[in-house]
Amino acid sequence: xxxxxxxxxxxxxxxxxRYRFTAGAELSISGIPLIYSSSLWVxxxxxxxxxxxxxxxxxxxxxxxxxxxxxxxxxxxxxxSSPKESSQFIGKETFTLHKDNQYQVKLEGQLTPGLDGIIxxxxxxxxxxxxxxxxxxxxxxxxxxxxxxxxxxxAEEVESATFAKGFSSMKMESxxxxxxxxxxxxxxxxxxxxxxxxWANPKQPQFWLGLLxxxxxxxxxxxxxLNFKFxxxxxxxxxxxxxxxxxxxxxxxxxxxxxxxxxxxxxxxPKALQFTGTDFSITDKxxxxxxxxxxxxxxxxxQTFMRExxxxxxxQLTIISENNSASSGNSILTLSISNQxxxxxxxGDSSLPNHQEGYSLTVAANQIQLSAHTAQGIYYGLxxxxxxxxxxxxxxxxxxxxxxxxxSLDFRGIHCFTGKDRGxxxxxxxxxxxxxxxINALVWECEYLIxxxxxxxxxxxxxxxxxxxxxxxxxxxxxxxxxxxxxxSLGHSEWIFTNGQNLEFAEDPDHPYAYNPTDSRSYNFIxxxxxxxxxxxxxxxxxxxxxxxxxxGRFPWRSLASQKxxxxxxxxxxxxxxxxxxxxxxxxxxxxxxxxxKEEANDAANAPSKKDAFKRRELLPKDxxxxxxxxxxxxxxxxxxxxxxxxEGYATIGAPFDRPNNIKNLxxxxxxxxxxxxxQTTWAGFNFRIKDNESCWNQYWAYLWxxxxxxxxxxxxxxxxxxxxxxxxxxxxxxxxxxxxTKLGFTIPLDDYFNCTLSGAPQSPSPxxxxxxxxxxxxxxxxxxxxxxxFQCSTNKHGKLAILMDGQLESQGTYPSHIEVCLExxxxxxxxxxxxxxFPTEDGVQTGKVIFExxxxxxxxxxLIYGHNIFAFNDLRPSPEARIxxxxxxxxxxxxAVWDLTVINPSPEKLITSIFLESQGTxxxxxxxxxxxxLPS
Numbered sequence: 049x050x051x052x053x054x055x056x057x058x059x060x061x062x063x064x065x066r067y068r069f070t071a072g073a074e075l076s077i078s079g080i081p082l083i084y085s086s087s088l089w090v091x092x093x094x095x096x097x098x099x100x101x102x103x104x105x106x107x108x109x110x111x112x113x114x115x116x117x118x119x120x121x122x123x124x125x126x127x128x129s130s131p132k133e134s135s136q137f138i139g140k141e142t143f144t145l146h147k148d149n150q151y152q153v154k155l156e157g158q159l160t161p162g163l164d165g166i167i168x169x170x171x172x173x174x175x176x177x178x179x180x181x182x183x184x185x186x187x188x189x190x191x192x193x194x195x196x197x198x199x200x201x202x203a204e205e206v207e208s209a210t211f212a213k214g215f216s217s218m219k220m221e222s223x224x225x226x227x228x229x230x231x232x233x234x235x236x237x238x239x240x241x242x243x244x245x246x247w248a249n250p251k252q253p254q255f256w257l258g259l260l261x262x263x264x265x266x267x268x269x270x271x272x273x274l275n276f277k278f279x280x281x282x283x284x285x286x287x288x289x290x291x292x293x294x295x296x297x298x299x300x301x302x303x304x305x306x307x308x309x310x311x312x313x314x315x316x317x318p319k320a321l322q323f324t325g326t327d328f329s330i331t332d333k334x335x336x337x338x339x340x341x342x343x344x345x346x347x348x349x350x351q352t353f354m355r356e357x358x359x360x361x362x363x364q365l366t367i368i369s370e371n372n373s374a375s376s377g378n379s380i381l382t383l384s385i386s387n388q389x390x391x392x393x394x395x396g397d398s399s400l401p402n403h404q405e406g407y408s409l410t411v412a413a414n415q416i417q418l419s420a421h422t423a424q425g426i427y428y429g430l431x432x433x434x435x436x437x438x439x440x441x442x443x444x445x446x447x448x449x450x451x452x453x454x455x456s457l458d459f460r461g462i463h464c465f466t467g468k469d470r471g472x473x474x475x476x477x478x479x480x481x482x483x484x485x486x487i488n489a490l491v492w493e494c495e496y497l498i499x500x501x502x503x504x505x506x507x508x509x510x511x512x513x514x515x516x517x518x519x520x521x522x523x524x525x526x527x528x529x530x531x532x533x534x535x536x537s538l539g540h541s542e543w544i545f546t547n548g549q550n551l552e553f554a555e556d557p558d559h560p561y562a563y564n565p566t567d568s569r570s571y572n573f574i575x576x577x578x579x580x581x582x583x584x585x586x587x588x589x590x591x592x593x594x595x596x597x598x599x600x601g602r603f604p605w606r607s608l609a610s611q612k613x614x615x616x617x618x619x620x621x622x623x624x625x626x627x628x629x630x631x632x633x634x635x636x637x638x639x640x641x642x643x644x645x646k647e648e649a650n651d652a653a654n655a656p657s658k659k660d661a662f663k664r665r666e667l668l669p670k671d672x673x674x675x676x677x678x679x680x681x682x683x684x685x686x687x688x689x690x691x692x693x694x695x696e697g698y699a700t701i702g703a704p705f706d707r708p709n710n711i712k713n714l715x716x717x718x719x720x721x722x723x724x725x726x727x728q729t730t731w732a733g734f735n736f737r738i739k740d741n742e743s744c745w746n747q748y749w750a751y752l753w754x755x756x757x758x759x760x761x762x763x764x765x766x767x768x769x770x771x772x773x774x775x776x777x778x779x780x781x782x783x784x785x786x787x788x789x790t791k792l793g794f795t796i797p798l799d800d801y802f803n804c805t806l807s808g809a810p811q812s813p814s815p816x817x818x819x820x821x822x823x824x825x826x827x828x829x830x831x832x833x834x835x836x837x838x839f840q841c842s843t844n845k846h847g848k849l850a851i852l853m854d855g856q857l858e859s860q861g862t863y864p865s866h867i868e869v870c871l872e873x874x875x876x877x878x879x880x881x882x883x884x885x886x887f888p889t890e891d892g893v894q895t896g897k898v899i900f901e902x903x904x905x906x907x908x909x910x911x912l913i914y915g916h917n918i919f920a921f922n923d924l925r926p927s928p929e930a931r932i933x934x935x936x937x938x939x940x941x942x943x944x945a946v947w948d949l950t951v952i953n954p955s956p957e958k959l960i961t962s963i964f965l966e967s968q969g970t971x972x973x974x975x976x977x978x979x980x981x982x983l984p985s
Contacts, residue, residue, distance in 0.1 A: 053110055060121045061147035062278070067123065069109055072102060073143060073172065075151060077224055077278055080856060080971045081890050083172035084254060088127060090137045090159065090167050093263075094646050096656050098599050099165055100137040104129045119147040127157065131558060136160045149278040154271070161267030167259055171274050174255035176243065177887055177920075180818045182221040186212035199821040200940035201243035201253075206260065210240040223857045223887075228277040229257075236262045237272065246650070246680040250707060251746050251925070292851070292864035296797050298872065304793035304838045304880075304980050309439035309786040310447070313770040314432050315485055315752065316759035318453035319401070326413045326448035327438060335366045337382045345423030345528075346383070352526045353430040356484070360437060360786060361444050381433075383426055384419040399452045405488070406454030411436065411446050424488075424528045428453070431484050439786050456761030457718060459701055459725025461489035462751055463534070466496055467736030468509065471516035474736050475523035480780045481748070483527025485755035490524055491591050491637070491675075491727055493534040494581075495543035496734055501580050505546045510734045514584060521585075532637065533585045536593035537574055538562055538621045539642075544573065559601030565621040566607040575628060587634060589673065592625055594618075595639030596654060615660045618642060619667040626669050639703075640676035640693065643668060649689040651680045670697050675727050677703035684716035691721040703727040706750040708766030715757040728754035738781050742891070742915065745925075749777035767943055772935060778926035787836045793982040795840040796869060802848035803863065804975075816852065816886050816921065816975060821940040824884075824921055827977075834933040837948050839882045839978035853896070853965070855973020857887050867965040869979065873903055877956040879963065880980040881949045882933060884921040885972035891915030895972045898951050899964035906958075910951045914972050917949060921975075946977060956984040 056067040066074040072086030090100040098104075105111075105128065113124040127139035139157025144150075153172075159165050179197040186193045195211060197220075203209040212218055214235035220227045231237045242248055242256040257274070264270055314321060336350060350367060358364065365381075399408040400419050407420040407429035418429040432453065438445040462482055467474065478490060496510040497517060524531050536543065544550050545560035553569040554560040563570040581590060597603060598614055607617055622638070629636050644653035645661035655661035668674075674693050693700040702718040704710045704726070715726050728751055732744035752773040753766055766773065778784075806816055806824040817823025829841050829849065843849040852858070854865040885895060896912040912918045917929040924943045926932055933948040953960075967974050 056109055056112060056114070056123060058121055058123075058145070060145040061119075061149050063145055063149060063151060065121075065123070065143065065145055065151075067109065067112075067125070067143070069106075070103060072170070073153070075172070076890065077149070078856065079889070079893070080178070080224055081175045081888075082178065082224075083174060084252060085170070085173045086153075086258075087170040088139070088141065088155070088167075089169075090139075090157075090165055090264075092163075092165055094656075095166075096598070096654065099159065099163070100127060100129055100135070100139070102127070106130070121145040129559070134558065136163060137165075151276040151278075152273065154273040156269065156271045158269045159264050159266040163266035165264050165266070166261045167264050167270075168261055169259040169272065170256065171237075171258035171272075173242070173252075174239075174257055175888075176241070176253050176255045178222045178224055179220065179255070180822070182223070184211065184218055184220040186215045186218045188212065188215050197255075198241070199818045200942075201241055203241070204244045204246065206238075206240055206245070209242070209244065210238055211255075213238040213240075215239070224278070226279045228275075228279070230275040230277070232271070232273040234272055236260075237274070246682055248681070248707075291866040291868065292801060294796070294798065294801055294867060294869045296800065298874075299795045299797065299840070301792050301794055301983065302838070303790045304795065304982055305787060305791035305836050306833060306838065307439045307441055307787045307790065308833060308836050309437065311435050311771075314435045314451075315771060315776070316756040317762060318432065318451045319760070320399075320450075320452040322450045324412070324448035324450060326411070327445040328411050328413060328416055328448065330361065330363060330437075330444040330446060332363055333366075334363070335368055335380050337368055337370055337380055339370050339384065343423060346426060348526060349423050349427035349430060349528070350383075352427065352479075352483070353434065356431075356434055356479075359783075360434070362788070363444065380414075381416040381418065384417070399450070401452055401454040403454035405458075405486075407432075407451075408453070409433065409449065409451040411449045413448070416446065427528050428486050431486060434484070437786075439788065441790055455486065455759045457715070457723070457725040457758045459489055459727070460487050460755065460758040461491050461532070461701070461725065461727040462487055462730070462754065463491040463493065463703070463727055464730040465493045465732075465734055465736045466510070466512040466517065468496075468507075468512050469516060470512065470736045471519035473738060475519040476781075476783075477738065477748070478520060478523040478529060479527055480783075481751045481777070482755070483523075483529055485752060486759050487527075487529060487751070487755050489530045489532060489725075489727075490520075491532045491534050492520070493536075493591075495535050496546075497584075499577065499580050501576055502549075504549050505543065507543075507546050507734075517584075530589075531585055531587065532589045532591055533581050533587055534591035534593060534637075535577060535581055537625055538565060538618065539593055539595045539597040539639075541593075555603055555607060556601035556605045561601040562597060562603055564606045565617045566610045566612070571624065574625075578625075578628070582632065582634065589635045589637055590629060591637040591675070593639060594622060595641050595677075597642060598656075599654065613660075614656065615663055619664055622668065626672065630671075635671060635673060637673040637675055637701075640674045640689065640700075643674070644689050644692075648692060649678060650682055650686060652677050653689070665693075665696060668698070672698065673701060673724070674698045675701045675703045677705075677727075677729060678714060679705040679707075679710060681707050681709045682713060684713045684720060687714055687717035690714070690717040690723060694721040694723055699724045701725045701727050703729050704754070705729055705731070706747045708750070708753050711750060711753045712757050712763065712766065715754075715761070716763060719761050726754060726758040742925075745774075745777065748781075749774050749926075752777060767937055767941075772926075772932055774924060775926045775932045778928065778931075782928055791982050791985065793980060794874075795838065796979040796981070797840060797842075798851060798976070798978065799842050799844040801851055802844050802846075803861070804850055804852040805848055806850065816850075817944075822922060822938045822942055822944070824944055824946070826936045826938075826944075827946070828934060831934070834882065834948055835931060837880050837882075837933075837980060839880070839933075839948075839980055841882070841978050849977070851976040852886070853967035853974045853976070854969045855886055855967065856969060856971045858973060863967075863973070865967050865969060867976075869963040869965070871960045871962060871981075873959045873961055874981070875956060875958070875984050876900070876953050876960050876981050877984040878953060878982045879951040880982070881951070881965075881976060882946055882978040882980075883918070883949055883974060883976050884946045885914070885918055885974055886920065887971045887973070888920040888923050889914045889970050889972040893970055893972070894968055895970045896965065896967045896974050899966065900953060900955075900960050901962045901964065902955065903959040903961050906955075908954055912949075912974065914970070918972065918974065919945075919947060920972060921945060
């Protein structure tokens with residue numbers, strides 16, 4: 049089926065095959081994901097230049113050859129860069145599906161004669177959940193090798209994590225039956241555990257199958273083939289009972305939603321924090337006393353604090369000056385701000401750190417004292433104070449503390465893009481995700497602002513008006529965040545050629561990616577563009593990009609006539625731009641990859657040789673800020689380029705991506721090398737978008753980890769922090785308000801209907817998990833309050849403590865596909881289910897539904913959609929509808945969790961006779977621990 053130009057999708061036998069433009073091949077068996085994605089890259093040795101990448105052919109799906117013949121489906125994709133006649137690589141990938149559940153993939157190709165290259169072919173990223181704890185037998189050169197797939201990933205390095213390489217066949221046990229994988233006996237095909245790899249995506253654990261950086265020679269054709277054969281399931285599937293009727297006395301009305309807002313932490317964590325127990329009561333009589341000499345920046349800090357406080361509590365504080373602060377017995381918040389000549393001891397606060405952004409904060413029963421050297425320090429202290437709010441049924445408080453605090457890194461930045469009609473959303477992100485957590489810089493990639501000078505470049509999908517952008521500038525000012533505009537120059541300058549414009553000075557007009565640095569028209573344009581950037585932002589620093597200059601298109605091409613090397617072209621352009629900005633008293637920032645040789649960094653090293661790298665750094669002006677990006681997870685000492693740049697005299701900023709260990713360890717490397725700071729990067733598309741963009745949320749909740757590590761400097765792994773950054777991110781973007789009053793409702797006792805334990809041990813009658821290394825055996829039965837929600841959790845006389853519903857992968861027992869809970873004609877405003885699922889499935893798959901049946905015979909149905917409002921116990925993601933209720937680190941060092949799913953009743957005035965829970969029988973079988981109902985107010 050080819051209705052979507054970005055997708056090929058066919059159901060063939062029990063298999064569903066998809067090919068997406070950006071994700072490659074996907075394969076599921078009986079609705080259970082087996083292959084998540086595929087990819088193909090053909091590069092020069094060392095990954096210096098790209099000969100072909102899987103996204104280079106925009107029409108690859110539209111031009112696919114699809115042939116159906118009896119029980120066989122054949123899909124062939126042609127791989128080459130456009131135009132084909134100048135492509136340095138020509139290849140073909142063929143996917144063949146048989147209705148008897150066989151799947152084959154074949155890759156053929158050839159590099160242009162005279163070129164040397166490497167090929168990296170991901171034939172498939174494999175769903176490991178189907179294999180954990182199971183056995184395999186591989187055949188390598190006629191020798192049989194036995195092994196098992198570990199529950200806990202055991203190795204980071206590829207060789208140690210490899211199950212088989214150069215195999216002719218692998219027989220694998222799995223939760224969907226036996227699988228036979230055959231290879232055309234090629235020594236380079238490898239199957240390994242990717243879960244601990246430095247490039248692993250923690251959001252989607254994977255096994256990896258294919259070719260890793262395999263050398264190829266120009267003019268020599270190659271061919272690789274893999275065959276999968278899926279047998280019938282060898283395990284006895286669980287039996288589905290049609291219905292489970294729950295008819296029990298519903299517990300009497302009681303408090304089921306309780307104000308319970310009290311953090312045991314501050315994010316980012318202060319250098320010194322002591323909770324004293326002497327809480328400060330917040331009332332309408334609480335006053336803020338400011339010094340008479342308060343400046344506009346201090347007023348701005350207080351106004352921002354007042355706005356944020358009002359967003360949490362229905363209280364308006366009074367602001368008075370020191371001269372009018374005669375004692376009246378009311379509780380007060382006193383602010384003290386020093387100046388350049390004031391000694392710390394003169395402030396009467398010996399705990400005030402000697403840092404311009406530092407502060408000290410003491411909260412006692414009747415007074416709060418906040419001291420800092422600058423208004424910015426006062427602002428950070430006030431942001432910490434907001435996190436000390438404590439809500440109880442008895443009142444509102446700031447928790448009693450003594451804090452001394454200052455940042456570990458001076459520069460703490462976020463990089464993100466503009467977005468069409470996204471000003472309000474970006475401004476909210478700046479205030480709530482960045483400013484509240486002490487981020488002080490926004491590197492705002494803004495090429496797609498609609499520039500007055502070049503209206504012809506307005507992008508129909510990405511173009512953002514200056515008026516909309518003003519909302520972001522205002523939010524940044526309120527949050528003490530410096531905006532550093534990023535407008536790409538020589539590298540990634542596709543924006544210059546939007547709508548087919550300016551191709552006359554594109555370096556490669558067939559692949560317009562860089563401008564021609566030997567053409568004066570390039571500089572007439574770029575200087576004009578930067579002048580408007582300066583006029584709009586009035587910046588102290590401008591980021592000019594300048595990364596990956598030669599990785600796409602032909603570079604050099606039009607500038608070949610100059611007979612200059614890539615290094616000469618790149619550095620002449622750099623020095624021109626640096627001189628132009630220096631004349632205007634503006635500092636420039638650049639990405640660091642073009643100045644590194646592959647032996648100087650484990651990734652992001654795009655100089656063609658050590659000599660070129662040294663020459664480029666030698667020519668790089670010393671006042672340039674270097675944003676040294678590295679996205680692979682590694683130990684702090686292995687980020688070698690960080691101390692290299694610092695040692696050579698450059699102000700260096702480490703730039704990680706979204707993996708928590710990448711962020712933590714790169715930060716540590718920056719601290720150890722006394723670098724300037726950290727810049728958290730975002731690559732979620734040219735259009736900033738958080739709402740309805742679940743696939744990229746991991747990039748945005750990473751902002752909180754970046755804020756933590758760059759300020760606090762701690763080395764605590766993200767999973768061991770005292771907060772769940774994913775859930776906090778969700779609360780922030782949803783603008784979730786704390787519960788201020790108790791709500792009544794009822795709990796439903798389920799003990800008599802529990803049918804499973806939570807241990808994954810083999811002797812368990814209905815295992816959930818993968819054995820004692822990875823299961824829910826630490827589930828806290830003695831807990832009653834989960835956030836704000838009261839749940840009645842218990843175990844029955846058989847030691848069972850949850851209801852497991854019907855699913856594809858249960859191997860024994862009988863489980864209900866339908867549950868009816870009789871409500872005896874009650875009203876309900878919302879329903880809370882403490883739940884999870886046994887295994888993951890594909891995002892977007894409906895795993896079940898919740899149904900309200902009213903006394904007037906009408907119904908309301910709420911679908912349970914995997915990846916949206918229901919998740920497997922080891923798939924730790926938040927949702928607007930399902931809060932992470934509990935999380936724990938399993939012995940395998942992987943996180944497990946359960947969720948508080950909220951179903952809002954659209955008709956709270958109606959009486960409900962019954963609630964129905966249904967399972968669709970997918971791989972993600974629902975597991976129910978407790979049910980709580982909330983009555984209408």
